Amino acid sequence: MPDILHRVGIKASSPKDTYKALTTCEGLAAWWTDNTKGESKVRGVLKFRFGERGGFDMKVLELKPAKRVLWQVIDGPEEWIGTKVSFDLKQDGDYTIVLFKHQGWKEPVEFMHHCSSKWGIFLMSLKSLLETGKGAPYPNDVKLDNWN
Amino acid sequence: MPDILHRVGIKASSPKDTYKALTTCEGLAAWWTDNTKGESKVRGVLKFRFGERGGFDMKVLELKPAKRVLWQVIDGPEEWIGTKVSFDLKQDGDYTIVLFKHQGWKEPVEFMHHCSSKWGIFLMSLKSLLETGKGAPYPNDVKLDNWN
Secondary structure, three states: OOOEEEEEEEEOOOHHHHHHHHHOHHHHHOOOEOEEEEOOOOOOEEEEEOHHHOEEEEEEEEEEOOOEEEEEEEEOOHHHOOOEEEEEEEEEOOEEEEEEEEEOOOOOOHHHHHHHHHHHHHHHHHHHHHHHOOOOOEOOOOOOOOOO | OOOEEEEEEEEOOOHHHHHHHHHOHHHHHOOOEOEEEEOOOOOOEEEEEOHHHOEEEEEEEEEEOOOEEEEEEEEOOHHHOOOEEEEEEEEEOOEEEEEEEEEOOOOOOHHHHHHHHHHHHHHHHHHHHHHHOOOOOEOOOOOOOOOO
8 A cells, every 4th residue: 555755854853842843733733734723632633624625634543742643534535534644753863853654545546646745845844843933834835736 | 565656736837848857967957966967868877966975877768758757776775776767747727747656665664755755845846947947956955854
């Protein structure tokens, strides 16, 4: 089964700060979408919305402070439902390394190609948020293609 | 076997112009690395260099004007050797869509996560080159992590 994989290094940050940006509505709203609601606790649900394009509901499956976040998609585009999104954090020299995986796609459809690139863009927004104090969450995200 | 997938949409361009940026040393040097040499013809070899970090030699396997480019890695990092890189082009409304695949990785190692994100960055450089006339090839590429 094909997966989306990314690796981003964040300078002048710590796994603890990065973890906070992944596990609070305020943090998530500052790099992914400004319309983020819900509860970041195990078995809680986070709701991410992107205007008319809809969004995703994620059930929080795992939270290991400064180490790991795991969500499962419970609502959203058909191809996403049941897939899992994880962020693993570690320190490597001056960098906090984020290893990202979006796993469980059934087929490597064209939409998956889009989502892979778009996750890369949002992870660069996370990096920017932590390095400069300013991310580029939806609706101010970097546009990629005709699917946005 | 895990693959790297991306989808980028280029506005105000055509598959023909995008194809040119993928099949001439001048075009490739303007979005991937300024040190690009070799022959973009079937069975020709393209050499991409990134300063002290080394680079990749790609054998050109397939060239379909305005449609498709396929390379195979014949020299470079061990994990890359034998893998295949393809770009499929099509028009979709105002956009030239690039479907990118880097296939044949043996294992989803950490380096593959890095390469996935870095390909995304370089494809955004290709988009920028065609939309604005200016890409961000190495050594002026957007930096991602401690592996650069």
